[in-house]
Amino acid sequence: MARVVLGMLGLGTVGTGVVELLSKHRHLTLKKVAVKDVQKERDVKPNCPLTTDVNEIINDPEIEVLVEVMGGENPTVSYLEQAIKKRKHIVTANKEVLAKHGPRLFALAKEHGVAIFFEASVAGGVPLLSTIHKGLEANEIESVTGILNGTTNFILSKMEAGNSYASALKEAQELGFAEADPTADVDGFDVAYKLSVLAALGFGHFVKPDTIYKEGIRNITEEDMALAKEFGYRIKLLGTAARGGSNGNSGFDVRVHPTLVPLDHPLASVSGPNNGILVRGHAVGQLTLIGPGAGKLPTASAVVGDLMNLAGALKLPDFASYFQPAIDASPASAAPPDSWKCPFYLRLVVKDTPGVIGKLGTIFGAHNISISTIIQRGVEGQAATVVILTHDVLGKDMNAAIAELKKSDFLASKDEIGNAIRIFRAA
């Protein structure tokens, strides 16, 4: 295979894995790696110089491909732009940059005749993007739904085994899954970026991340996990990207929120730091992909797979346009959560006094909410926990009901209902 010269930005967890895998593929020659600190102790030393000056890579005409594994939005996006203008192909693991700047970067790449490969940006080692882009090319992609964040799946799995959120997060941090600041993972931003990338590939439009509904896992309690199990569910943080229409919406239905998944559903069995994704195409029906969604070698597997794919095709005429997905230059917006319909789980902590259940029924009835199951647990004279499962409810009706509950006189703590979590409904 022809020799291809690479430059790399970043030598953290993923970059180290890339160096390790590249040692077995000598035709992919890493010429230089840009890092913040050249002196830092690292497990793997690349067989090439390190530099703190990114320009040494961007301005090197011999480097044909820029591998970007430094992450973050700035200054990364400007490095990518400069490299594209120097006609370098890009292999990136950076979902944030793609979600926020994808339309501009892909237009720029088209203008300069280069390709952007980004398998590692979503679902780590699971070859999800190439499956959608090439394997399912004959399909109209209808929806992509799944567990797209390994850190939160690890935390939820630990909570199910009886750990508190705080101790599960601490363990995830000690094992290197979760960052010191876990916001991007636990508050849903990481999944939202991945959904934007999936929408670009599946539907031809990046979806603006700030329009995507994001609800993370911070409010999930061990009690919610245990109650969900009693009712035959497991709580997972799910991301959904669906074409409008399936749920009565116009536009794209793109959202991330905790979800009660039936125990016999394939996504319920995805545990620890794994990802699990359902892809629905109009011809193929539904596929399920499960595998490691994060970590050094799984993510490096996706990066180096892209490099090998790219290297194999580099000398073909019009190679860049063959590999470039058809993505519209204008990003789309996600449909507002008001318009989705799904069943809900509600855990309410109420005063144990006469008439509470009647008042609850009146509030739900007034907002078109039909109850499918209701239980009450508690000690007489003290607070009681009422758990309600509903039939399908419109988001706006549930929000209105919750607002009214918060104003009622029967909650044990004023303004605090307990929790409201959506129940899985196929997109």
Ligand code: HSE
């Ligand atoms: N932080 C991500 C996760 C991996 O835990 O899945 C990178 O996207």
